[in-house]
Amino acid sequence: MATRSTSARSSTGQKGSTSSRAPKTTKTPVSRSKPSASGQEVHLVWPVRVAVSFWQGFGHLVGAAIRRMGTDKGAMPAEERRDGAGLLFFLLALVTATFEWWGLTGPLADSVRGIFQGSFGWFSVLLPPMFLIFSVLVFRQPSNMSTNNRVALGFSILTLAGCALAHVAAGNPNISDGFAGISAAGGMVGVLSGGLVANLGSVTSLIVFSLVAFASVLVLSNTPVRHIPARLRGIYEKLMGTEPGYSDGALPNGHDQSYLYEHAAESKKPRSLRARQKAAREAEDEFEDVVGTEAFATPIIELDDDGAPIPASKSPSLRPGVRRPTRDQLAADKIKARQGLPTSSDVFDVAADGEPVTEAIGVIASPTGRATAGAGVYDFDAAATQAMPAPPLAPPTPIPARSEQLLLSGDVTYTLPDSEFLPAGPPGKDATEANDTVVAALTDTMQQFNVDAKVTGFSRGPTVTRYEIELAPGTKVERVTALSKNISYAVASSDVRILSPIPGKSAIGIEIPNADKEIVVLGDVLRSANARRTEHPMVMGVGKDVEGGFVVANLAKMPHLLVAGATGAGKSSFVNSMIVSILMRATPDEVRMVMVDPKRVELTAYEGVPHLITPIITNPKKAAEALQWVVREMDQRYDDLANYGFKHIDEFNKAVKAGNVHPPVDSKRVVRPYPYLLVIVDELADLMMVAPRDVEDSIVRITQLARAAGIHLVLATQRPSVDVVTGLIKANVPSRMAFATSSVTDSRVVLDQPGAEKLLGQGDALFLPMGKSKPVRVQGAWVTEAEIKAVVDHVKGQLKATYREDVAAEAPKKVIEDDIGDDMDVLLQATELVVTTQFGSTSMLQRKLRVGFAKAGRLMDLLESRGVVGPSEGSKARDVLVKPDDLAETLAAIRGDGGAGGGSAVGPSAGLPAAPTVDPKIAALSENANANHGWGGDLVADDLASRPQAVDYNDGADDEDGEDAWSLTGR
Ligand SMILES: Nc1ncnc2c1ncn2[C@@H]1O[C@H](COP(=O)(O)OP(=O)(O)OP(=O)(O)O)[C@@H](O)[C@H]1O
Numbered sequence: 001m002a003t004r005s006t007s008a009r010s011s012t013g014q015k016g017s018t019s020s021r022a023p024k025t026t027k028t029p030v031s032r033s034k035p036s037a038s039g040q041e042v043h044l045v046w047p048v049r050v051a052v053s054f055w056q057g058f059g060h061l062v063g064a065a066i067r068r069m070g071t072d073k074g075a076m077p078a079e080e081r082r083d084g085a086g087l088l089f090f091l092l093a094l095v096t097a098t099f100e101w102w103g104l105t106g107p108l109a110d111s112v113r114g115i116f117q118g119s120f121g122w123f124s125v126l127l128p129p130m131f132l133i134f135s136v137l138v139f140r141q142p143s144n145m146s147t148n149n150r151v152a153l154g155f156s157i158l159t160l161a162g163c164a165l166a167h168v169a170a171g172n173p174n175i176s177d178g179f180a181g182i183s184a185a186g187g188m189v190g191v192l193s194g195g196l197v198a199n200l201g202s203v204t205s206l207i208v209f210s211l212v213a214f215a216s217v218l219v220l221s222n223t224p225v226r227h228i229p230a231r232l233r234g235i236y237e238k239l240m241g242t243e244p245g246y247s248d249g250a251l252p253n254g255h256d257q258s259y260l261y262e263h264a265a266e267s268k269k270p271r272s273l274r275a276r277q278k279a280a281r282e283a284e285d286e287f288e289d290v291v292g293t294e295a296f297a298t299p300i301i302e303l304d305d306d307g308a309p310i311p312a313s314k315s316p317s318l319r320p321g322v323r324r325p326t327r328d329q330l331a332a333d334k335i336k337a338r339q340g341l342p343t344s345s346d347v348f349d350v351a352a353d354g355e356p357v358t359e360a361i362g363v364i365a366s367p368t369g370r371a372t373a374g375a376g377v378y379d380f381d382a383a384a385t386q387a388m389p390a391p392p393l394a395p396p397t398p399i400p401a402r403s404e405q406l407l408l409s410g411d412v413t414y415t416l417p418d419s420e421f422l423p424a425g426p427p428g429k430d431a432t433e434a435n436d437t438v439v440a441a442l443t444d445t446m447q448q449f450n451v452d453a454k455v456t457g458f459s460r461g462p463t464v465t466r467y468e469i470e471l472a473p474g475t476k477v478e479r480v481t482a483l484s485k486n487i488s489y490a491v492a493s494s495d496v497r498i499l500s501p502i503p504g505k506s507a508i509g510i511e512i513p514n515a516d517k518e519i520v521v522l523g524d525v526l527r528s529a530n531a532r533r534t535e536h537p538m539v540m541g542v543g544k545d546v547e548g549g550f551v552v553a554n555l556a557k558m559p560h561l562l563v564a565g566a567t568g569a570g571k572s573s574f575v576n577s578m579i580v581s582i583l584m585r586a587t588p589d590e591v592r593m594v595m596v597d598p599k600r601v602e603l604t605a606y607e608g609v610p611h612l613i614t615p616i617i618t619n620p621k622k623a624a625e626a627l628q629w630v631v632r633e634m635d636q637r638y639d640d641l642a643n644y645g646f647k648h649i650d651e652f653n654k655a656v657k658a659g660n661v662h663p664p665v666d667s668k669r670v671v672r673p674y675p676y677l678l679v680i681v682d683e684l685a686d687l688m689m690v691a692p693r694d695v696e697d698s699i700v701r702i703t704q705l706a707r708a709a710g711i712h713l714v715l716a717t718q719r720p721s722v723d724v725v726t727g728l729i730k731a732n733v734p735s736r737m738a739f740a741t742s743s744v745t746d747s748r749v750v751l752d753q754p755g756a757e758k759l760l761g762q763g764d765a766l767f768l769p770m771g772k773s774k775p776v777r778v779q780g781a782w783v784t785e786a787e788i789k790a791v792v793d794h795v796k797g798q799l800k801a802t803y804r805e806d807v808a809a810e811a812p813k814k815v816i817e818d819d820i821g822d823d824m825d826v827l828l829q830a831t832e833l834v835v836t837t838q839f840g841s842t843s844m845l846q847r848k849l850r851v852g853f854a855k856a857g858r859l860m861d862l863l864e865s866r867g868v869v870g871p872s873e874g875s876k877a878r879d880v881l882v883k884p885d886d887l888a889e890t891l892a893a894i895r896g897d898g899g900a901g902g903g904s905a906v907g908p909s910a911g912l913p914a915a916p917t918v919d920p921k922i923a924a925l926s927e928n929a930n931a932n933h934g935w936g937g938d939l940v941a942d943d944l945a946s947r948p949q950a951v952d953y954n955d956g957a958d959d960e961d962g963e964d965a966w967s968l969t970g971r
Helices: 039-068 083-100 107-140 145-169 175-183 187-192 194-200 202-220 225-240 257-267 273-288 327-338 433-448 477-481 484-490 522-527 571-585 620-644 649-657 684-690 692-709 727-732 744-751 785-798 816-837 842-849 853-865 884-895 920-933 941-945
Strands: 002-005 453-460 464-471 497-499 508-513 539-545 550-554 561-564 591-596 676-681 711-717 735-739 764-768 776-780 951-953 966-968
Touching (some): 145 202, 433 453, 433 484, 561 571, 571 591, 620 676, 620 711, 816 842
Antiparallel strands (some): 453 464, 464 508, 497 508, 539 550, 764 776
């Protein structure tokens, strides 16, 4: 991750040179130890550098040995290691142990012992284990700053309290008692606590210091006070060998489900990497079991500081490593919200007049800056400059092999592509000279306009860097946001975006494009800790966020995604990353895909992969029909879910695998798990042009229901206008990936807010997953054509694609009921009337149903199209072809009760009236389908026969001229 802090501040003595020149000419004032090019400095510095190199080399040796002990953490990226610091603490542990424990004597040993004992008294005996523990932490998890800082703080408090207790217990000796007196008590640290003792008295101070020591234990064990009872109970249960169980379903003290998560996380506090992985897997299993019912479900996969998955209900942020709002911040937010002030989670933007507007997210172009008179200069103290927490980097270890054996139906053993097919990219940079230049420019700009603010640090993402600005007390946020245009000018970029404040932080964020962008390679994203945490086959690598954290999402939880952006913005690259992620992680038995590529060139690389259930569809008309097939597939899956009593396809599949799903005894069906079905449309606009209503109907139907059926849609378009992404489609596709759009209107269509129109293109995107109100800016993952080819070749080399021909086959034509519209009731009445009276007269319909001539004529034509009456014979009444005994069946057929979606062979539609004949073509296709991929239920001819008759709609409903609007086609 690329975060670092700076100590940049306004250099008051600088001339008011034009800020436009500042980035190019001003030397960065950021103090960074960097080798100088000047010969003089090199002469002075090289012995030190040799010593440093030696120290670090030795540190790496010790660190590698410690990391390798007991776990697989031997290899750690060089930029992540802090072995020099680790070695320091390791040697301190060694030295203190040598002198304190093993009583080494001699002049040097005595003086070192004197230092430690004089400082800490007898408490120095406890220093070796403390140093050792801390050095192990620094060696093994250098980037886990929160844990390391916590442990350092805990040991420091413990040392202070211990020395103070020793001092009080030894009768409060003072300096006049000499070295012997002090070293036998709490050393000089203990003496310093004497001031407190003088005021409190020995007993009170013993109590106070004991409480402080207890607090240090809480800090070390990361135990909030409210969790003490649970922790003690956990320890007790562990000691007594009883596990906490709530088998009766009752949770203690009326806790809800979240208690279990909390309790699991608390009582199973991970200790080693292996223990952490086990705890994480257990926690994940818990979440997997609540398929579809998880509160605040999100497709984002996040980990907590200890590497365990965070339940979505507890995950306020998208980025690993991002600080969550503290309780104080949340309380302050509540007050601010009541006062109508922006809260720490609000992101607001600067409008063209320089005033902040409360948009959820946005980008400024070049708003008018307003220079305002400066207040006094605020002296920032050193503590104000803090290093930002770094999200964990992906370890360069391969993607772990799947634990289960990947045996496909037909006893084919399948191996997923090796992670080497996706090589690692160059490590992300912490900071470059370009960043320093921008820091200098920002500092200059604020100084020129007398704004008391300081750049306290920045986090560098792959394409943009977010610079953090802290204000002096009394300085208005608007003073900085009003400078937006000047900032754009100073950094020579119009794509400057201001976040005020950065969610969760009391700081203003200024996002500025990097002059030196970095590519985010898909391999790194898929190897990141977030992606490795789950084996879910629908997980895809999205990219990297602005703070350098990897963004990974589960397509099954999105559950449908709209990808939009102008041409060249990066949609196709994103779709490629998505498909390759699936190919890397899922077998064809787990995920099947339907690819629609009207542009004909974008997805051809995947032709023939066994994950496809139909050849890549390039004809928009065929694509519209394929969507109708998806609707039928969804209906069939739903029938199975209903019949067997499952709510989600995952549960159904689990039960099938466990052998708990049995078809009726007289059925020949072999029940198999259903794969997830991912439908990818690479240009929605092309489909909407040929059959807008059909496509919209199918999409809406699929998106409303398909989640539980394991069917997921990804719709990409470069024309996110309202005629392509209609209101209905938008309402039903909850997750959005907006690449750079050509207008703010398009951005609003995709995200319901501005922002995408100011993205940089080429993979720069705003990702708004379901359930989140604010998009997160990501740089999309990139996968090269060579990588795609390697993965596709591997996949195709193992298994040939076997296509279901019924997908691309012409779908059964639209059933008449859909187009009868509001006339269904009156048509049913007309049918009843004609059949019971056996009199096919239009004027009788007019009289009895009180309708006009045109309507009665239309009803009669509909009856003819349904085979209820014969053709018109001039002024004579028509022949009635249906006998009164068959009335019920005929009414049901008109109503469409025959199971428009096509029930399964064991479905509830079994008892419905079947249409008289089956189209032999469709029957043949369905048998084919059966032979090829009869997943879940076999789609059999009987099943198709149970569908209503199919009719063709010739022209617009013409109820005025009485012309033939319908004709019966093959069944
Ligand atoms: N994630 C990325 N990282 C780096 N470069 C990218 C990324 N995504 C896209 N690009 C660059 O942008 C170019 C265009 O991307 P892409 O073809 O995906 O755009 P598109 O939105 O699909 O355009 P079109 O709609 O015209 O097909 C790519 O050739 C590549 O150079």
